[in-house]
Amino acid sequence: MLIKLTGGTVYDPASGIDGQQQDIYIQDGRIVNKPVEDIQVDREYDLKGKTVMAGAIDMHTHIGGGKVNIARTLMPEGHRADPVARTHSTRSGCGHATPSTFVTGYRYAEMGYTTGFEPAVLPTNARQAHMEMADIPILDKGGYIMLGSDDYLLRMMAAKKDQKAINDYVAWTIHAAKGIGVKVVNAGGISAFKFNQRRLDLDEQNSHYGVTPRAILKTLATAVKELGIAHPLHVHGCNLGVPGNMNTTLDTIQGIGGLPLHLTHIQFHSYGTEGDFKFSSGAAQIAETINKNKNITVDVGQIMFGQTVTASGDSMIQFINHKHASPNKWVTMDIECDAGCGIVPFKYKDQNFVNALQWAIGLETFLLVDDPWRISLTTDHPNGAPFTSYPHLIRLLMDRSFRNEVLSTIHPEAQKMTTLASINREYSLQEIAIMTRAGAARLIGLKDRGGLGSGNWGDVTVYTDNADRQLMFEKPAYVFKDGELVVKDGKIVHTKWGTTHVVKPDFDVSVEKDLRKYFDRFLTMKLDNFKISDDEITEDGRGSLTVHPTKGEAV
Amino acid sequence: MSGLTFTLKYRPDQRVDMSPLVYQKLAKLEPAEIASLTLQNGKRKSRVDELFGISGSDATNMVIKNSFGKLDFIGRELEGGSIKIEGDAGAYLGLGMKSGAIKVSGNADIFAGCEMKNGCLEIAGDAGDFLGAALPGNKMGMKGGTILVKGNAGERAGDHMRRGNILIEGNAGDYCGSRMTAGTIAVMGQTGQYLGFAMRRGTLLLWNPPALSASFNDCGAHTLSFLPILFASFKKLNSRFAAASAAFNRVQRYAGDMSEMGRGEVLVKITHPGF
Numbered sequence: 001m002l003i004k005l006t007g008g009t010v011y012d013p014a015s016g017i018d019g020q021q022q023d024i025y026i027q028d029g030r031i032v033n034k035p036v037e038d039i040q041v042d043r044e045y046d047l048k049g050k051t052v053m054a055g056a057i058d059m060h061t062h063i064g065g066g067k068v069n070i071a072r073t074l075m076p077e078g079h080r081a082d083p084v085a086r087t088h089s090t091r092s093g094c095g096h097a098t099p100s101t102f103v104t105g106y107r108y109a110e111m112g113y114t115t116g117f118e119p120a121v122l123p124t125n126a127r128q129a130h131m132e133m134a135d136i137p138i139l140d141k142g143g144y145i146m147l148g149s150d151d152y153l154l155r156m157m158a159a160k161k162d163q164k165a166i167n168d169y170v171a172w173t174i175h176a177a178k179g180i181g182v183k184v185v186n187a188g189g190i191s192a193f194k195f196n197q198r199r200l201d202l203d204e205q206n207s208h209y210g211v212t213p214r215a216i217l218k219t220l221a222t223a224v225k226e227l228g229i230a231h232p233l234h235v236h237g238c239n240l241g242v243p244g245n246m247n248t249t250l251d252t253i254q255g256i257g258g259l260p261l262h263l264t265h266i267q268f269h270s271y272g273t274e275g276d277f278k279f280s281s282g283a284a285q286i287a288e289t290i291n292k293n294k295n296i297t298v299d300v301g302q303i304m305f306g307q308t309v310t311a312s313g314d315s316m317i318q319f320i321n322h323k324h325a326s327p328n329k330w331v332t333m334d335i336e337c338d339a340g341c342g343i344v345p346f347k348y349k350d351q352n353f354v355n356a357l358q359w360a361i362g363l364e365t366f367l368l369v370d371d372p373w374r375i376s377l378t379t380d381h382p383n384g385a386p387f388t389s390y391p392h393l394i395r396l397l398m399d400r401s402f403r404n405e406v407l408s409t410i411h412p413e414a415q416k417m418t419t420l421a422s423i424n425r426e427y428s429l430q431e432i433a434i435m436t437r438a439g440a441a442r443l444i445g446l447k448d449r450g451g452l453g454s455g456n457w458g459d460v461t462v463y464t465d466n467a468d469r470q471l472m473f474e475k476p477a478y479v480f481k482d483g484e485l486v487v488k489d490g491k492i493v494h495t496k497w498g499t500t501h502v503v504k505p506d507f508d509v510s511v512e513k514d515l516r517k518y519f520d521r522f523l524t525m526k527l528d529n530f531k532i533s534d535d536e537i538t539e540d541g542r543g544s545l546t547v548h549p550t551k552g553e554a555v
Numbered sequence: 556m557s558g559l560t561f562t563l564k565y566r567p568d569q570r571v572d573m574s575p576l577v578y579q580k581l582a583k584l585e586p587a588e589i590a591s592l593t594l595q596n597g598k599r600k601s602r603v604d605e606l607f608g609i610s611g612s613d614a615t616n617m618v619i620k621n622s623f624g625k626l627d628f629i630g631r632e633l634e635g636g637s638i639k640i641e642g643d644a645g646a647y648l649g650l651g652m653k654s655g656a657i658k659v660s661g662n663a664d665i666f667a668g669c670e671m672k673n674g675c676l677e678i679a680g681d682a683g684d685f686l687g688a689a690l691p692g693n694k695m696g697m698k699g700g701t702i703l704v705k706g707n708a709g710e711r712a713g714d715h716m717r718r719g720n721i722l723i724e725g726n727a728g729d730y731c732g733s734r735m736t737a738g739t740i741a742v743m744g745q746t747g748q749y750l751g752f753a754m755r756r757g758t759l760l761l762w763n764p765p766a767l768s769a770s771f772n773d774c775g776a777h778t779l780s781f782l783p784i785l786f787a788s789f790k791k792l793n794s795r796f797a798a799a800s801a802a803f804n805r806v807q808r809y810a811g812d813m814s815e816m817g818r819g820e821v822l823v824k825i826t827h828p829g830f
Binding site for chain 1: 690691692693694
């Protein structure tokens with residue numbers, strides 16, 4: 001099967017193509033060079049005047065795992081208000097902040113997204129997370145394995161085990177839980193919460209293990225680097241949402257000693273304490289520091305006004321936040337002594353000073369970080385807003401007058417506290433393509449996604465150019481997944497199943513000796529049941545695994 | 556002008572969502588327009604005139620004849636007018652109704668008067684579980700108005716109730732008044748286990764001694780002057796609650812649920828004041 005996409009204007013930062021008219025050929029799922037003349041084109045799409053990009057990648061979106069299901073259970077009103085009927089090609093479901101798995105896949109694809117990564121796969125719950133993501137159609141998926149508050153690691157660190165032993169444990173866990181990266185959430189803080197610590201600063205010791213968040217970050221960032229995992233340690237920092245936390249964030253960046261680090265939902269970690277309300281924007285300083293430190297990458301975690309539900313592993317912070325729950329109901333829980341979970345519904349309001357300033361801080365961050373290759377477009381779905389708000393967010397970034405128009409409607413004190421109005425930058429289509437495609441793929445280490453060069457998989461999104469970028473990005477003309485047309489005019493026409501992206505770094509198998517004893521003594525399942533086999537992902541006939549190389553391996 | 560009457564032609568196998576047939580949606584429609592409205596019937600959609608014979612035109616006095624227990628969402632968010640149901644009603648009868656009156660000659664299924672805001676709901680037969688309750692996951696049940704049940708009520712009557720009156724002439728099932736925030740539930744018959752489970756405030760008025768949990772404290776016998784006023788407000792009802800002989804003012808008072816806020820009360824009629 002040979003498909004020809006004719007005459008579109010191509011934005012493919014991965015191969016340095018910025019708005020050139022070009023034909024793209026897809027053969028049997030993969031993008032190929034122009035074939036020799038005599039091969040017959042089976043299907044041709046005339047894309048003259050249309051904008052062509054690779055399928056978009058959401059590198060941080062909570063779409064699977066226990067917390068998403070708890071959020072669904074906690075917020076049935078969102079589902080009742082947004083029922084989705086079945087069609088001849090799609091199944092029924094329900095939507096809004098935590099849509100059903102099927103609707104998650106459909107709505108992402110209908111916006112031109114073809115890949116999403118679940119950022120908090122708790123190893124103990126990884127099986128459930130993968131099974132749930134296996135029910136998300138069309139999208140490719142993957143997960144970052146959550147470590148840093150797990151008893152085993154903290155015991156190892158307390159016992160001063162060497163880095164090699166920790167590397168083996170990390171690599172073993174990535175294998176067992178089928179991850180593509182490592183995430184740390186409020187390093188050690190989730191554990192400290194259970195020993196009655198309600199805050200844990202970067203250099204404060206966990207009262208039980210005597211380990212500090214800084215030491216955990218350094219140890220895990222080193223492990224990730226030494227194991228050759230492409231995606232840097234994915235860090236949800238200390239003190240999320242706390243006024244003045246920008247200093248913690250700056251300290252985290254300075255103190256990591258040049259190790260690669262990805263700071264996620266940075267917006268929630270960029271707060272100062274100035275002004276009458278003792279809450280101010282630290283975006284300028286944070287952005288400046290990011291610009292200077294090339295080892296740092298970030299995603300924003302933009303908030304949008306409206307009802308959503310926050311779902312986080314950070315039970316320490318979510319416990320503090322429960323006072324703001326709207327509607328007033330919330331869950332904070334321990335999970336198998338290895339992590340935590342907090343679900344708090346939120347209604348971000350533009351007439352609330354703090355919410356309005358959070359909105360502005362996120363946008364300041366987008367606009368003040370110079371290098372789009374090192375910043376990803378996220379709302380930390382569903383924590384800042386549901387992913388369906390991305391087209392609106394893209395318009396805010398690309399259209400200065402629209403941005404200022406919205407800015408003029410938010411809480412007046414917040415308007416005074418932000419420099420947003422004075423920032424002239426408007427994102428170009430190429431920069432959007434970097435943030436949502438090529439940059440995200442490079443950041444995660446996806447070898448054949450996020451680009452349109454020959455050899456890439458045929459994940460292609462075609463937009464109809466429109467000065468209103470929200471309308472443009474809301475409703476792509478065509479979306480191809482692995483070379484199959486799945487969306488036409490913003491509606492699903494065909495569904496298929498994506499793959500699961502993983503890495504498999506090397507480790508010393510003797511690591512299981514101690515782990516087996518530990519599992520037998522302390523945990524609720526046996527070590528052999530803990531490990532997810534490849535078959536579990538693939539045996540239903542629709543899932544598949546794509547293993548990406550670690551650095552040092554031949555590609 | 557005679558009342559707008561829907562006569563069910565046959566009993567469909569699947570449940571029917573009756574929510575389009577309310578006063579505020581029908582008041583300005585011609586009979587032909589009403590006939591061509593569609594109702595969700597299981598996974599199909601059926602025209603109104605496919606399921607019902609239609610006569611009369613006065614939407615303020617609606618009648619549903621031959622009704623049975625698979626007609627759900629009757630009187631959903633009703634605003635004005637009255638609905639008389641001859642037969643049984645399905646689930647979610649009067650869901651979120653804002654004003655007006657609904658009368659059922661038979662039984663009502665689960666979630667009758669769920670999240671009702673105001674108005675009057677009268678059930679001549681029995682009511683199912685979650686009478687006047689909140690939808691699953693929601694924090695506020697009935698917020699106002701009156702529900703009168705002449706038969707028995709199921710479990711969880713008044714779950715998460717916020718305001719208004721639920722009057723039950725027969726028995727109430729387990730967890731009556733569970734998680735109540737406020738409001739009044741009166742039960743003439745027997746009550747089940749876990750009465751007032753996790754109630755915060757509100758009043759449970761009982762004719763018969765309940766099986767109370769340990770988290771309710773006995774506050775002794777009281778003569779409460781508000782009770783005659785409360786009973787006087789029932790006078791206009793077509794109910795045993797309206798009878799002068801039903802009224803009393805001497806009660807044993809229990810406070811609870813002490814595992815919650817503990818400002819709720821269970822008032823039990825003292826039958827032999829001298830005892």
